[in-house]
Amino acid sequence: MADFTGTRAFPRRTALKAGVAAGFAGFLLPGLAGCTPEGRPDIVTVAGGEPGGFYLEFAGLLAESLQRHGVAGQATALTTGGSLDNLGALLSGKATFAVALSDSAAQRAASGDAAAVGISAVGKVYENYVHCIVRRDSGIPDVAGLVGRTVAVGEPGSGTSLTTPRLLEAAGLASAGGSGGVTVLSLGLNEGLAALREGTVEALFWSGGVPTAAIAAAHDDVGLALLDLAGLLPALRPKYGVFYDRVLIPESAYPGIPAVWTVGVANLLLCRSDLDDRIVKRTVELLVEHADELIPRSSLGVQFLSPESLINTPGLPLHPAAAAAYRQFHG
Numbered sequence: 001m002a003d004f005t006g007t008r009a010f011p012r013r014t015a016l017k018a019g020v021a022a023g024f025a026g027f028l029l030p031g032l033a034g035c036t037p038e039g040r041p042d043i044v045t046v047a048g049g050e051p052g053g054f055y056l057e058f059a060g061l062l063a064e065s066l067q068r069h070g071v072a073g074q075a076t077a078l079t080t081g082g083s084l085d086n087l088g089a090l091l092s093g094k095a096t097f098a099v100a101l102s103d104s105a106a107q108r109a110a111s112g113d114a115a116a117v118g119i120s121a122v123g124k125v126y127e128n129y130v131h132c133i134v135r136r137d138s139g140i141p142d143v144a145g146l147v148g149r150t151v152a153v154g155e156p157g158s159g160t161s162l163t164t165p166r167l168l169e170a171a172g173l174a175s176a177g178g179s180g181g182v183t184v185l186s187l188g189l190n191e192g193l194a195a196l197r198e199g200t201v202e203a204l205f206w207s208g209g210v211p212t213a214a215i216a217a218a219h220d221d222v223g224l225a226l227l228d229l230a231g232l233l234p235a236l237r238p239k240y241g242v243f244y245d246r247v248l249i250p251e252s253a254y255p256g257i258p259a260v261w262t263v264g265v266a267n268l269l270l271c272r273s274d275l276d277d278r279i280v281k282r283t284v285e286l287l288v289e290h291a292d293e294l295i296p297r298s299s300l301g302v303q304f305l306s307p308e309s310l311i312n313t314p315g316l317p318l319h320p321a322a323a324a325a326y327r328q329f330h331g
Contacts, residue, residue: 045096047077061295163263
């Protein structure tokens with residue numbers, strides 16, 4: 001039997017804020033206000049994601065906070081296709097920090113170019129929820145009902161484009177051509193939702209926070225449904241390991257859509273392993289002391305910036321300066 005000890009259902013935003021405040025009340029690191037400008041970079045870039053998704057919203061909030069608290073002279077968020085693009089930007093030096101799915105990060109960290117430079121985690125910043133989205137009037141009741149359909153599997157460069165083929169494999173849905181397969185199109189969130197509206201795809205896979213603003217808007221427009229993906233975990237975990245959990249998208253996330261269990265993937269804040277220790281330490285301090293500034297406005301609440309979750313970075317080690325900062329935090 002599969003081990004579902006990682007099963008999680010998230011609290012509402014109000015509970016989240018209370019948890020952040022209570023969790024950090026007795027464990028604050030030295031204040032950012034007391035830091036000197038020594039070692040402060042002039043420009044910091046945070047690689048984010050597509051408009052309408054959590055990645056870019058979080059990256060924007062983090063950039064604002066880095067600049068507001070003097071961690072960087074100037075900080076900006078970078079619009080990208082998602083996790084894989086972000087990892088490329090990080091390794092090339094185009095980005096100082098990047099957000100990425102843990103499965104994407106671990107795969108890239110093992111590649112030759114990444115191994116030469118090194119990728120380290122600054123912390124787990126929130127949980128991603130894999131959405132399998134269909135139109136409410138599609139008549140598709142479950143993942144098995146996707147046989148013979150056309151599905152959008154994520155934009156090239158996104159973490160979704162790595163995770164989705166693994167899910168289809170676990171579901172026994174070989175892509176295009178096979179009698180029991182699906183036809184796949186490489187479309188991201190916004191293009192995929194447009195195709196779903198037009199009927200050129202019948203399902204869209206997307207990995208992001210809950211609720212995702214663009215999905216909420218599309219649901220208001222045409223009416224959507226979400227398919228349960230949690231049943232794929234017994235086939236997914238033996239092959240791909242620690243990256244995947246059973247998580248709940250609650251009924252309150254998208255009004256009118258029933259609660260559904262799905263697959264969760266940790267979203268990590270990453271840096272190059274050669275990033276200056278002082279910058280990493282001050283960023284950890286910011287994640288701890290100013291967590292309330294970094295919660296996307298559309299969030300109902302996710303496993304986000306808590307003492308336990310920040311250090312839980314499956315498949316990727318913490319940067320040594322981050323690990324030292326968390327040890328100070330925990331005493």
